[in-house]
Amino acid sequence: MARKPRWSFKEDRRLMELARASKSLEEVAKATGRSPDRIKKMAMRLGLSIKPKQRGTKK
Numbered sequence: 079m080a081r082k083p084r085w086s087f088k089e090d091r092r093l094m095e096l097a098r099a100s101k102s103l104e105e106v107a108k109a110t111g112r113s114p115d116r117i118k119k120m121a122m123r124l125g126l127s128i129k130p131k132q133r134g135t136k137k
Contacts (some may be wrong), residue, residue, distance in 0.1 A: 082112060085120055093120060102131040 102118045
């Protein structure tokens with residue numbers, strides 16, 4: 079698989095918006111076309127918190 083070029087300022091902003099909207103790691107990866115690993119690394123650099131998708135919740 080070919081690597082995407084470095085993150086652009088626009089992509090940084092998009093990642094920030096998705097993190098603020100409490101999107102899951104998988105949702106962010108799908109929306110940006112980046113791997114979950116790259117999302118986690120960039121989120122850490124930007125000081126963002128993105129949670130993995132929650133599996134079934136107890137009521």
